Amino acid sequence: MRIVVLGGGPGGYVAAIRAAQLGAEVTIIEKNKIGGTCLNIGCVPTKVLLHTAEMIENLNCAEDIGIKFDKFTFDWDRVMNRKIEVVNQLVDGVKGLLISNNIEIIIGLGEFNTDKSIIITNGEECGKIIEFDACIIAVGSESSIIPIKGINLEGVVTSEEALSFKEIPGKMLIIGGGVIGSEFAEIYSAFGSKVTIVEMADSILPMIDKEIVSITREKLLSKNIQIMESARVLEIYKKDSLIVKVEFEDEIIEVDADKVLVAAGRKANTDSIKFEKIGIKSNRGMINVDTNMRTNLKNIYAVGDCNGGIMLAHVASAEGIVAVENIMNIKSEIDFKTIPSTIYTKPEIASVGMDEAEAIKKGLKVNVGRFPLMANGKSLIMGEEGLVKIVAERETEEILGVQIIGPRATDIIAEGALAIRLEATVNELITTIHAHPTVSESVMEAATNVFGHAIHLPR
Numbered sequence: 001m002r003i004v005v006l007g008g009g010p011g012g013y014v015a016a017i018r019a020a021q022l023g024a025e026v027t028i029i030e031k032n033k034i035g036g037t038c039l040n041i042g043c044v045p046t047k048v049l050l051h052t053a054e055m056i057e058n059l060n061c062a063e064d065i066g067i068k069f070d071k072f073t074f075d076w077d078r079v080m081n082r083k084i085e086v087v088n089q090l091v092d093g094v095k096g097l098l099i100s101n102n103i104e105i106i107i108g109l110g111e112f113n114t115d116k117s118i119i120i121t122n123g124e125e126c127g128k129i130i131e132f133d134a135c136i137i138a139v140g141s142e143s144s145i146i147p148i149k150g151i152n153l154e155g156v157v158t159s160e161e162a163l164s165f166k167e168i169p170g171k172m173l174i175i176g177g178g179v180i181g182s183e184f185a186e187i188y189s190a191f192g193s194k195v196t197i198v199e200m201a202d203s204i205l206p207m208i209d210k211e212i213v214s215i216t217r218e219k220l221l222s223k224n225i226q227i228m229e230s231a232r233v234l235e236i237y238k239k240d241s242l243i244v245k246v247e248f249e250d251e252i253i254e255v256d257a258d259k260v261l262v263a264a265g266r267k268a269n270t271d272s273i274k275f276e277k278i279g280i281k282s283n284r285g286m287i288n289v290d291t292n293m294r295t296n297l298k299n300i301y302a303v304g305d306c307n308g309g310i311m312l313a314h315v316a317s318a319e320g321i322v323a324v325e326n327i328m329n330i331k332s333e334i335d336f337k338t339i340p341s342t343i344y345t346k347p348e349i350a351s352v353g354m355d356e357a358e359a360i361k362k363g364l365k366v367n368v369g370r371f372p373l374m375a376n377g378k379s380l381i382m383g384e385e386g387l388v389k390i391v392a393e394r395e396t397e398e399i400l401g402v403q404i405i406g407p408r409a410t411d412i413i414a415e416g417a418l419a420i421r422l423e424a425t426v427n428e429l430i431t432t433i434h435a436h437p438t439v440s441e442s443v444m445e446a447a448t449n450v451f452g453h454a455i456h457l458p459r
Protein backbone atom coordinates (compact mmCIF):
# COMPACT_ATOMS: atom_id res chain seq x y z
CA MET A 1 0.00 0.00 0.00
CA ARG A 2 1.43 3.38 -1.03
CA ILE A 3 0.18 6.22 1.15
CA VAL A 4 0.87 9.91 0.62
CA VAL A 5 0.24 12.31 3.48
CA LEU A 6 -0.23 15.95 2.55
CA GLY A 7 0.78 18.16 5.50
CA GLY A 8 3.24 17.51 8.32
CA GLY A 9 1.30 18.71 11.39
CA PRO A 10 0.02 16.48 14.22
CA GLY A 11 -2.66 15.07 11.89
CA GLY A 12 -0.21 14.30 9.10
CA TYR A 13 2.93 13.17 10.90
CA VAL A 14 1.06 10.88 13.30
CA ALA A 15 -0.84 9.35 10.35
CA ALA A 16 2.46 8.83 8.50
CA ILE A 17 4.07 7.05 11.46
CA ARG A 18 1.03 4.84 12.08
CA ALA A 19 0.91 3.96 8.37
CA ALA A 20 4.58 2.96 8.43
CA GLN A 21 4.00 0.87 11.57
CA LEU A 22 1.27 -1.00 9.68
CA GLY A 23 3.60 -1.76 6.79
CA ALA A 24 2.65 0.93 4.25
CA GLU A 25 5.18 2.70 2.03
CA VAL A 26 4.77 6.34 3.09
CA THR A 27 5.65 9.79 1.71
CA ILE A 28 4.87 12.94 3.68
CA ILE A 29 4.76 16.29 1.86
CA GLU A 30 5.12 19.48 3.88
CA LYS A 31 5.29 22.94 2.35
CA ASN A 32 6.89 24.57 5.34
CA LYS A 33 8.08 22.95 8.56
CA ILE A 34 7.43 19.45 9.88
CA GLY A 35 5.28 19.73 13.02
CA GLY A 36 2.76 22.09 11.39
CA THR A 37 0.90 24.80 13.26
CA CYS A 38 0.97 22.90 16.53
CA LEU A 39 4.72 22.55 16.97
CA ASN A 40 5.88 25.67 15.14
CA ILE A 41 3.30 28.43 15.64
CA GLY A 42 0.57 26.98 17.88
CA CYS A 43 0.37 24.70 20.90
CA VAL A 44 4.07 24.45 21.69
CA PRO A 45 5.36 28.04 21.40
CA THR A 46 2.27 29.43 23.16
CA LYS A 47 2.75 27.02 26.04
CA VAL A 48 6.46 27.92 26.32
CA LEU A 49 5.45 31.59 26.71
CA LEU A 50 2.58 30.67 29.06
CA HIS A 51 5.01 28.71 31.20
CA THR A 52 7.24 31.77 31.59
CA ALA A 53 4.17 33.93 32.18
CA GLU A 54 3.07 31.58 34.95
CA MET A 55 6.51 31.74 36.55
CA ILE A 56 6.33 35.54 36.50
CA GLU A 57 2.91 35.43 38.17
CA ASN A 58 4.27 33.03 40.78
CA LEU A 59 7.25 35.29 41.43
CA ASN A 60 4.87 38.21 41.86
CA CYS A 61 3.26 36.28 44.73
CA ALA A 62 6.50 34.84 46.10
CA GLU A 63 6.38 36.88 49.30
CA ASP A 64 3.11 35.15 50.20
CA ILE A 65 4.97 31.87 50.52
CA GLY A 66 8.01 33.32 52.24
CA ILE A 67 10.41 34.06 49.39
CA LYS A 68 11.94 37.52 49.46
CA PHE A 69 14.10 39.15 46.82
CA ASP A 70 14.72 42.74 45.87
CA LYS A 71 13.47 42.74 42.34
CA PHE A 72 13.31 40.49 39.34
CA THR A 73 13.33 41.37 35.72
CA PHE A 74 13.04 39.42 32.49
CA ASP A 75 15.01 39.08 29.32
CA TRP A 76 12.63 39.02 26.33
CA ASP A 77 15.34 37.87 23.91
CA ARG A 78 16.05 34.86 26.13
CA VAL A 79 12.32 34.12 26.40
CA MET A 80 12.05 34.16 22.59
CA ASN A 81 15.21 32.06 22.18
CA ARG A 82 13.98 29.45 24.62
CA LYS A 83 10.73 29.25 22.66
CA ILE A 84 12.77 28.59 19.50
CA GLU A 85 14.95 25.99 21.26
CA VAL A 86 11.94 24.02 22.56
CA VAL A 87 10.21 24.17 19.16
CA ASN A 88 13.37 23.07 17.32
CA GLN A 89 13.98 20.21 19.71
CA LEU A 90 10.46 18.88 19.21
CA VAL A 91 10.51 19.42 15.43
CA ASP A 92 13.86 17.62 15.16
CA GLY A 93 12.44 14.83 17.32
CA VAL A 94 9.48 14.38 14.96
CA LYS A 95 11.77 14.45 11.91
CA GLY A 96 13.86 11.76 13.59
CA LEU A 97 10.75 9.63 14.16
CA LEU A 98 9.71 9.97 10.51
CA ILE A 99 13.20 8.97 9.34
CA SER A 100 13.41 6.03 11.76
CA ASN A 101 10.10 4.79 10.30
CA ASN A 102 11.55 4.95 6.75
CA ILE A 103 9.08 7.65 5.73
CA GLU A 104 10.08 9.75 2.72
CA ILE A 105 9.90 13.49 3.55
CA ILE A 106 9.38 15.98 0.73
CA ILE A 107 9.54 19.69 1.54
CA GLY A 108 7.36 21.41 -1.07
CA LEU A 109 3.84 22.54 -1.84
CA GLY A 110 1.66 19.63 -2.96
CA GLU A 111 -1.49 19.76 -5.03
CA PHE A 112 -3.70 17.09 -6.58
CA ASN A 113 -2.62 16.13 -10.06
CA THR A 114 -5.14 13.27 -10.43
CA ASP A 115 -7.09 11.18 -7.91
CA LYS A 116 -4.02 8.90 -7.78
CA SER A 117 -1.19 11.43 -7.74
CA ILE A 118 0.13 14.66 -6.22
CA ILE A 119 2.38 17.13 -7.97
CA ILE A 120 4.93 19.26 -6.13
CA THR A 121 4.66 22.87 -7.29
CA ASN A 122 7.64 24.57 -5.63
CA GLY A 123 10.96 23.94 -3.92
CA GLU A 124 13.73 21.54 -4.86
CA GLU A 125 11.36 18.79 -5.97
CA CYS A 126 9.18 21.10 -8.08
CA GLY A 127 7.42 19.19 -10.84
CA LYS A 128 7.82 15.80 -9.17
CA ILE A 129 4.74 13.58 -9.35
CA ILE A 130 4.06 11.22 -6.46
CA GLU A 131 1.60 8.41 -7.06
CA PHE A 132 -0.50 6.87 -4.31
CA ASP A 133 -3.01 4.15 -3.56
CA ALA A 134 -4.41 6.26 -0.73
CA CYS A 135 -3.90 9.89 0.26
CA ILE A 136 -4.49 11.61 3.59
CA ILE A 137 -5.09 15.36 3.40
CA ALA A 138 -3.85 17.03 6.60
CA VAL A 139 -3.21 20.61 5.50
CA GLY A 140 -4.54 22.28 8.66
CA SER A 141 -5.93 25.76 9.15
CA GLU A 142 -5.03 29.44 9.22
CA SER A 143 -6.32 32.51 11.08
CA SER A 144 -9.60 33.96 9.88
CA ILE A 145 -9.30 37.59 8.95
CA ILE A 146 -12.38 39.64 9.76
CA PRO A 147 -13.64 42.21 7.25
CA ILE A 148 -13.17 45.49 9.08
CA LYS A 149 -11.58 48.72 7.93
CA GLY A 150 -7.93 48.90 8.95
CA ILE A 151 -7.42 45.16 9.36
CA ASN A 152 -4.36 45.31 7.08
CA LEU A 153 -2.61 48.09 8.98
CA GLU A 154 0.88 47.42 10.25
CA GLY A 155 0.67 46.24 13.86
CA VAL A 156 -2.59 44.34 13.34
CA VAL A 157 -1.39 40.75 13.67
CA THR A 158 -2.42 37.11 13.93
CA SER A 159 -1.28 34.66 16.61
CA GLU A 160 1.70 33.69 14.44
CA GLU A 161 3.22 37.17 14.55
CA ALA A 162 2.20 37.64 18.19
CA LEU A 163 4.51 34.73 19.03
CA SER A 164 7.53 36.58 17.68
CA PHE A 165 7.19 40.23 18.72
CA LYS A 166 10.60 41.91 18.83
CA GLU A 167 9.53 43.69 21.99
CA ILE A 168 6.68 43.51 24.47
CA PRO A 169 3.84 45.82 23.39
CA GLY A 170 2.90 48.50 25.91
CA LYS A 171 -0.78 48.18 25.00
CA MET A 172 -2.42 45.29 23.22
CA LEU A 173 -6.00 44.92 22.05
CA ILE A 174 -7.25 41.43 21.27
CA ILE A 175 -10.21 40.92 18.95
CA GLY A 176 -11.87 37.68 20.07
CA GLY A 177 -12.03 36.36 23.63
CA GLY A 178 -11.88 32.69 22.63
CA VAL A 179 -9.08 30.27 23.35
CA ILE A 180 -6.29 32.13 21.54
CA GLY A 181 -7.47 35.51 22.84
CA SER A 182 -7.54 34.34 26.46
CA GLU A 183 -4.15 32.60 26.29
CA PHE A 184 -2.44 35.61 24.67
CA ALA A 185 -4.09 37.97 27.19
CA GLU A 186 -2.58 35.82 29.92
CA ILE A 187 0.88 35.86 28.26
CA TYR A 188 1.20 39.57 27.53
CA SER A 189 -0.42 40.83 30.71
CA ALA A 190 2.15 38.78 32.69
CA PHE A 191 4.92 40.46 30.68
CA GLY A 192 3.48 43.88 31.55
CA SER A 193 1.29 44.82 28.54
CA LYS A 194 -2.00 46.57 29.22
CA VAL A 195 -4.40 44.14 27.55
CA THR A 196 -7.97 44.73 26.35
CA ILE A 197 -10.15 41.90 25.04
CA VAL A 198 -13.05 42.74 22.72
CA GLU A 199 -15.47 39.82 22.41
CA MET A 200 -18.50 39.85 20.13
CA ALA A 201 -20.49 37.20 22.07
CA ASP A 202 -22.03 37.95 25.46
CA SER A 203 -19.17 36.17 27.21
CA ILE A 204 -15.50 35.44 26.69
CA LEU A 205 -14.90 31.70 26.06
CA PRO A 206 -18.56 31.37 24.99
CA MET A 207 -18.31 27.59 24.52
CA ILE A 208 -17.23 26.91 28.13
CA ASP A 209 -19.51 26.29 31.12
CA LYS A 210 -20.73 29.67 32.42
CA GLU A 211 -19.83 28.99 36.07
CA ILE A 212 -16.27 28.08 35.06
CA VAL A 213 -15.94 31.14 32.80
CA SER A 214 -17.10 33.45 35.57
CA ILE A 215 -14.05 32.35 37.61
CA THR A 216 -11.74 32.98 34.64
CA ARG A 217 -13.30 36.40 34.01
CA GLU A 218 -12.72 37.41 37.65
CA LYS A 219 -9.10 36.25 37.43
CA LEU A 220 -8.42 38.08 34.16
CA LEU A 221 -9.98 41.27 35.57
CA SER A 222 -7.84 40.94 38.70
CA LYS A 223 -4.79 40.91 36.40
CA ASN A 224 -5.90 44.30 35.11
CA ILE A 225 -7.08 42.91 31.77
CA GLN A 226 -9.98 44.92 30.41
CA ILE A 227 -12.82 42.80 29.00
CA MET A 228 -15.52 44.15 26.68
CA GLU A 229 -18.20 41.56 25.97
CA SER A 230 -21.10 41.94 23.52
CA ALA A 231 -18.80 44.43 21.84
CA ARG A 232 -18.09 45.09 18.18
CA VAL A 233 -14.95 46.44 16.56
CA LEU A 234 -16.02 49.00 13.95
CA GLU A 235 -12.69 50.01 12.50
CA ILE A 236 -8.99 50.42 13.19
CA TYR A 237 -7.03 53.48 12.16
CA LYS A 238 -3.58 54.84 12.80
CA LYS A 239 -2.58 57.98 14.70
CA ASP A 240 0.60 57.81 16.79
CA SER A 241 -0.51 54.30 17.75
CA LEU A 242 -3.35 52.12 16.46
CA ILE A 243 -6.81 53.32 17.45
CA VAL A 244 -9.56 50.73 17.64
CA LYS A 245 -13.15 51.98 17.49
CA VAL A 246 -15.37 49.68 19.55
CA GLU A 247 -19.14 49.71 19.98
CA PHE A 248 -19.69 48.74 23.61
CA GLU A 249 -22.69 49.28 25.92
CA ASP A 250 -24.34 51.64 23.39
CA GLU A 251 -21.27 53.84 23.15
CA ILE A 252 -18.46 54.17 20.65
CA ILE A 253 -15.19 53.88 22.53
CA GLU A 254 -11.72 54.46 21.09
CA VAL A 255 -8.98 52.25 22.53
CA ASP A 256 -5.36 52.86 21.61
CA ALA A 257 -2.99 49.97 21.16
CA ASP A 258 0.55 49.26 19.97
CA LYS A 259 -0.55 45.89 18.64
CA VAL A 260 -3.96 44.48 17.71
CA LEU A 261 -4.22 40.70 17.75
CA VAL A 262 -6.98 39.21 15.61
CA ALA A 263 -8.08 35.97 17.29
CA ALA A 264 -11.54 35.49 15.84
CA GLY A 265 -11.35 31.84 14.80
CA ARG A 266 -9.52 29.78 12.18
CA LYS A 267 -10.43 28.45 8.75
CA ALA A 268 -9.38 25.43 6.69
CA ASN A 269 -6.21 25.92 4.71
CA THR A 270 -7.20 23.94 1.62
CA ASP A 271 -6.93 26.51 -1.19
CA SER A 272 -3.49 25.34 -2.33
CA ILE A 273 -4.28 21.65 -2.86
CA LYS A 274 -6.73 22.08 -5.78
CA PHE A 275 -9.03 19.39 -4.42
CA GLU A 276 -11.98 20.56 -6.53
CA LYS A 277 -10.05 19.47 -9.61
CA ILE A 278 -10.62 15.81 -8.71
CA GLY A 279 -14.15 16.27 -7.35
CA ILE A 280 -13.58 16.17 -3.59
CA LYS A 281 -16.59 17.68 -1.85
CA SER A 282 -16.25 20.47 0.69
CA ASN A 283 -18.16 23.02 2.67
CA ARG A 284 -16.60 26.50 2.53
CA GLY A 285 -13.15 24.99 2.03
CA MET A 286 -13.54 22.38 4.78
CA ILE A 287 -13.22 18.89 3.31
CA ASN A 288 -16.29 16.72 3.97
CA VAL A 289 -15.53 13.37 5.63
CA ASP A 290 -17.45 10.44 7.12
CA THR A 291 -16.72 8.88 10.53
CA ASN A 292 -13.79 6.96 9.00
CA MET A 293 -12.30 10.30 7.84
CA ARG A 294 -12.95 9.29 4.24
CA THR A 295 -13.91 11.93 1.66
CA ASN A 296 -16.41 11.23 -1.12
CA LEU A 297 -13.48 9.64 -3.02
CA LYS A 298 -12.85 6.19 -1.62
CA ASN A 299 -9.03 6.39 -1.55
CA ILE A 300 -8.76 9.94 -0.18
CA TYR A 301 -9.12 10.90 3.48
CA ALA A 302 -8.97 14.24 5.32
CA VAL A 303 -7.96 14.71 8.96
CA GLY A 304 -7.40 17.51 11.46
CA ASP A 305 -8.27 21.18 11.15
CA CYS A 306 -8.92 21.01 7.39
CA ASN A 307 -12.04 18.84 7.68
CA GLY A 308 -14.10 21.32 9.66
CA GLY A 309 -14.19 19.30 12.88
CA ILE A 310 -12.81 20.26 16.26
CA MET A 311 -9.57 22.19 15.76
CA LEU A 312 -7.28 20.57 18.31
CA ALA A 313 -3.93 18.84 17.89
CA HIS A 314 -4.96 15.66 19.73
CA VAL A 315 -8.09 15.42 17.57
CA ALA A 316 -5.99 15.79 14.40
CA SER A 317 -3.68 12.98 15.57
CA ALA A 318 -6.55 10.70 16.57
CA GLU A 319 -8.20 11.30 13.19
CA GLY A 320 -4.90 10.57 11.43
CA ILE A 321 -4.74 7.18 13.14
CA VAL A 322 -8.39 6.42 12.30
CA ALA A 323 -7.81 7.29 8.63
CA VAL A 324 -4.73 5.07 8.34
CA GLU A 325 -6.32 2.14 10.13
CA ASN A 326 -9.34 2.27 7.83
CA ILE A 327 -7.03 2.42 4.79
CA MET A 328 -5.25 -0.66 6.15
CA ASN A 329 -8.60 -2.45 6.71
CA ILE A 330 -8.63 -2.09 10.48
CA LYS A 331 -12.04 -0.87 11.66
CA SER A 332 -11.50 2.32 13.59
CA GLU A 333 -13.58 5.32 14.68
CA ILE A 334 -13.22 8.22 17.07
CA ASP A 335 -15.18 8.37 20.29
CA PHE A 336 -15.86 12.10 20.00
CA LYS A 337 -17.40 12.33 23.46
CA THR A 338 -13.99 11.62 25.02
CA ILE A 339 -12.21 14.61 23.45
CA PRO A 340 -10.83 16.87 26.16
CA SER A 341 -10.60 20.58 25.60
CA THR A 342 -7.93 22.48 27.51
CA ILE A 343 -7.20 26.18 27.96
CA TYR A 344 -3.91 27.24 29.50
CA THR A 345 -4.99 30.36 31.37
CA LYS A 346 -4.10 30.60 35.05
CA PRO A 347 -5.99 28.81 36.53
CA GLU A 348 -6.20 26.29 33.70
CA ILE A 349 -9.54 25.18 32.30
CA ALA A 350 -10.29 21.68 31.05
CA SER A 351 -13.48 19.93 30.09
CA VAL A 352 -14.67 16.72 28.52
CA GLY A 353 -18.13 15.53 27.56
CA MET A 354 -21.26 17.54 28.23
CA ASP A 355 -21.64 20.44 30.59
CA GLU A 356 -24.86 20.94 32.51
CA ALA A 357 -26.40 23.37 30.00
CA GLU A 358 -25.64 21.07 27.06
CA ALA A 359 -27.11 18.04 28.82
CA ILE A 360 -30.29 19.92 29.70
CA LYS A 361 -30.55 21.18 26.11
CA LYS A 362 -30.40 17.57 24.95
CA GLY A 363 -33.37 16.80 27.22
CA LEU A 364 -31.33 14.73 29.67
CA LYS A 365 -32.04 14.70 33.37
CA VAL A 366 -28.80 15.20 35.22
CA ASN A 367 -27.31 15.63 38.66
CA VAL A 368 -24.27 17.84 39.07
CA GLY A 369 -21.59 17.43 41.73
CA ARG A 370 -19.44 20.48 42.53
CA PHE A 371 -16.29 20.69 44.57
CA PRO A 372 -14.55 24.03 45.18
CA LEU A 373 -10.77 23.75 45.26
CA MET A 374 -10.53 25.94 48.35
CA ALA A 375 -11.47 22.73 50.17
CA ASN A 376 -8.71 20.73 48.45
CA GLY A 377 -5.47 20.43 50.43
CA LYS A 378 -3.07 20.41 47.48
CA SER A 379 -4.68 23.47 45.88
CA LEU A 380 -4.40 25.31 49.18
CA ILE A 381 -0.73 24.29 49.46
CA MET A 382 -0.18 25.66 45.95
CA GLY A 383 -2.10 28.86 46.75
CA GLU A 384 -4.57 28.15 43.95
CA GLU A 385 -8.34 28.11 43.63
CA GLY A 386 -10.92 26.67 41.29
CA LEU A 387 -13.81 24.28 40.90
CA VAL A 388 -14.57 20.77 39.66
CA LYS A 389 -17.98 19.85 38.24
CA ILE A 390 -19.22 16.38 37.39
CA VAL A 391 -22.36 16.00 35.29
CA ALA A 392 -24.06 12.61 35.67
CA GLU A 393 -27.19 11.11 34.16
CA ARG A 394 -29.77 11.05 36.95
CA GLU A 395 -31.12 7.54 36.53
CA THR A 396 -28.10 5.51 35.40
CA GLU A 397 -25.58 7.70 37.27
CA GLU A 398 -23.31 7.48 34.21
CA ILE A 399 -20.74 10.28 34.01
CA LEU A 400 -21.56 12.53 31.05
CA GLY A 401 -19.13 15.35 31.56
CA VAL A 402 -16.36 16.80 33.71
CA GLN A 403 -15.37 20.47 33.90
CA ILE A 404 -12.38 21.68 35.87
CA ILE A 405 -10.86 25.06 36.55
CA GLY A 406 -7.77 24.96 38.69
CA PRO A 407 -4.12 23.97 38.85
CA ARG A 408 -3.17 21.01 36.65
CA ALA A 409 -6.72 20.89 35.22
CA THR A 410 -5.29 20.14 31.78
CA ASP A 411 -3.58 16.99 33.10
CA ILE A 412 -6.32 15.85 35.46
CA ILE A 413 -9.00 15.94 32.75
CA ALA A 414 -7.62 12.66 31.35
CA GLU A 415 -9.37 10.90 34.22
CA GLY A 416 -12.70 12.36 33.10
CA ALA A 417 -12.06 11.30 29.50
CA LEU A 418 -11.29 7.75 30.61
CA ALA A 419 -14.39 7.68 32.83
CA ILE A 420 -16.56 8.70 29.87
CA ARG A 421 -14.80 6.23 27.55
CA LEU A 422 -15.51 3.40 30.01
CA GLU A 423 -19.07 4.64 30.57
CA ALA A 424 -18.16 4.79 34.26
CA THR A 425 -20.75 5.58 36.89
CA VAL A 426 -20.33 8.16 39.62
CA ASN A 427 -19.87 5.36 42.12
CA GLU A 428 -17.03 3.83 40.11
CA LEU A 429 -15.23 7.17 40.19
CA ILE A 430 -15.85 7.55 43.92
CA THR A 431 -14.53 4.06 44.70
CA THR A 432 -11.36 4.62 42.67
CA ILE A 433 -8.82 5.60 45.31
CA HIS A 434 -7.08 8.92 44.62
CA ALA A 435 -3.68 9.80 46.08
CA HIS A 436 -3.38 12.42 48.81
CA PRO A 437 -2.59 15.28 48.71
CA THR A 438 -3.39 15.83 45.04
CA VAL A 439 -5.65 18.13 43.08
CA SER A 440 -7.14 14.98 41.52
CA GLU A 441 -8.81 14.15 44.84
CA SER A 442 -11.22 16.97 44.06
CA VAL A 443 -12.54 14.99 41.06
CA MET A 444 -13.45 12.16 43.42
CA GLU A 445 -14.94 14.66 45.88
CA ALA A 446 -17.04 16.31 43.15
CA ALA A 447 -18.31 12.84 42.21
CA THR A 448 -19.20 12.20 45.85
CA ASN A 449 -21.01 15.49 45.89
CA VAL A 450 -23.30 14.36 43.04
CA PHE A 451 -25.04 12.64 46.00
CA GLY A 452 -24.31 15.53 48.39
CA HIS A 453 -21.83 13.38 50.36
CA ALA A 454 -18.49 15.16 49.86
CA ILE A 455 -16.38 14.42 52.93
CA HIS A 456 -14.48 17.69 52.89
CA LEU A 457 -17.42 20.05 52.59
CA PRO A 458 -19.61 21.18 55.48
CA ARG A 459 -23.14 19.69 55.46
Ligand code: FAD
Pocket residue numbers: 006007008009010011012029030031032033034035036037038039041042043044046108109110111138139140141159180269272273303304305306310311312313314315316
Ligand atom coordinates in the same frame (compact mmCIF):
# COMPACT_ATOMS: atom_id res chain seq x y z
P1 FAD B 1 -1.50 21.81 11.03
O1 FAD B 1 -0.81 21.62 12.31
O2 FAD B 1 -1.93 23.18 10.66
O3 FAD B 1 -0.55 21.22 9.90
C1 FAD B 1 -0.85 21.32 8.55
C2 FAD B 1 0.43 21.35 7.76
O4 FAD B 1 0.14 21.24 6.38
C3 FAD B 1 1.20 22.66 7.92
O5 FAD B 1 2.52 22.39 8.34
C4 FAD B 1 1.19 23.28 6.54
O6 FAD B 1 2.40 23.95 6.22
C5 FAD B 1 1.02 22.05 5.65
N1 FAD B 1 0.43 22.33 4.34
C6 FAD B 1 -0.65 23.10 4.06
N2 FAD B 1 -0.90 23.08 2.72
C7 FAD B 1 0.02 22.28 2.17
C8 FAD B 1 0.28 21.85 0.83
N3 FAD B 1 -0.48 22.24 -0.19
N4 FAD B 1 1.33 21.04 0.63
C9 FAD B 1 2.12 20.62 1.64
N5 FAD B 1 1.90 20.98 2.92
C10 FAD B 1 0.88 21.79 3.18
N6 FAD B 1 -4.41 22.65 19.87
C11 FAD B 1 -4.31 21.90 20.99
O7 FAD B 1 -4.78 20.77 21.02
N7 FAD B 1 -3.69 22.40 22.12
C12 FAD B 1 -3.16 23.63 22.14
O8 FAD B 1 -2.62 24.05 23.17
C13 FAD B 1 -3.26 24.43 20.97
N8 FAD B 1 -2.75 25.68 20.97
C14 FAD B 1 -2.83 26.42 19.81
C15 FAD B 1 -2.32 27.71 19.81
C16 FAD B 1 -2.39 28.49 18.68
C17 FAD B 1 -1.84 29.89 18.69
C18 FAD B 1 -2.98 27.96 17.50
C19 FAD B 1 -3.04 28.78 16.25
C20 FAD B 1 -3.51 26.68 17.49
C21 FAD B 1 -3.44 25.90 18.64
N9 FAD B 1 -3.97 24.62 18.70
C22 FAD B 1 -3.90 23.89 19.84
C23 FAD B 1 -4.61 24.03 17.52
C24 FAD B 1 -3.63 23.07 16.83
O9 FAD B 1 -2.44 23.76 16.50
C25 FAD B 1 -4.27 22.51 15.57
O10 FAD B 1 -5.52 21.94 15.89
C26 FAD B 1 -3.39 21.44 14.98
O11 FAD B 1 -2.12 21.94 14.63
C27 FAD B 1 -4.06 20.84 13.72
O12 FAD B 1 -3.23 19.88 13.17
P2 FAD B 1 -3.27 19.58 11.61
O13 FAD B 1 -2.27 18.50 11.39
O14 FAD B 1 -4.66 19.36 11.19
O15 FAD B 1 -2.80 20.91 10.90
Ligand code: NAI
Pocket residue numbers: 146175176177178179180181183198199200201204205206231232233263264265266310311312341342343344
Ligand atom coordinates in the same frame (compact mmCIF):
# COMPACT_ATOMS: atom_id res chain seq x y z
P1 NAI C 1 -12.26 30.55 19.04
O1 NAI C 1 -13.36 30.04 18.21
O2 NAI C 1 -11.85 29.83 20.25
O3 NAI C 1 -12.60 32.03 19.53
C1 NAI C 1 -12.89 33.07 18.65
C2 NAI C 1 -13.65 34.11 19.44
O4 NAI C 1 -13.72 35.28 18.67
C3 NAI C 1 -15.07 33.69 19.75
O5 NAI C 1 -15.30 33.87 21.12
C4 NAI C 1 -15.92 34.60 18.89
O6 NAI C 1 -17.16 34.91 19.47
C5 NAI C 1 -15.02 35.81 18.77
N1 NAI C 1 -15.22 36.64 17.59
C6 NAI C 1 -15.42 36.23 16.31
N2 NAI C 1 -15.51 37.30 15.49
C7 NAI C 1 -15.35 38.41 16.25
C8 NAI C 1 -15.34 39.80 15.99
N3 NAI C 1 -15.50 40.28 14.77
N4 NAI C 1 -15.16 40.63 17.04
C9 NAI C 1 -14.99 40.16 18.30
N5 NAI C 1 -15.00 38.85 18.60
C10 NAI C 1 -15.16 37.98 17.59
O7 NAI C 1 -11.03 30.77 18.02
P2 NAI C 1 -9.54 31.16 18.29
O8 NAI C 1 -9.36 31.69 19.67
O9 NAI C 1 -9.14 31.99 17.14
O10 NAI C 1 -8.82 29.77 18.21
C11 NAI C 1 -8.97 28.94 17.05
C12 NAI C 1 -8.91 27.51 17.43
O11 NAI C 1 -7.58 27.14 17.77
C13 NAI C 1 -9.72 27.16 18.66
O12 NAI C 1 -11.05 26.89 18.32
C14 NAI C 1 -9.05 25.95 19.18
O13 NAI C 1 -9.61 24.83 18.55
C15 NAI C 1 -7.60 26.11 18.73
N6 NAI C 1 -6.76 26.49 19.89
C16 NAI C 1 -6.69 25.62 20.93
C17 NAI C 1 -5.95 25.94 22.04
C18 NAI C 1 -5.92 24.99 23.17
O14 NAI C 1 -6.33 23.85 23.00
N7 NAI C 1 -5.48 25.39 24.35
C19 NAI C 1 -5.20 27.19 22.14
C20 NAI C 1 -5.39 28.05 20.99
C21 NAI C 1 -6.12 27.68 19.91
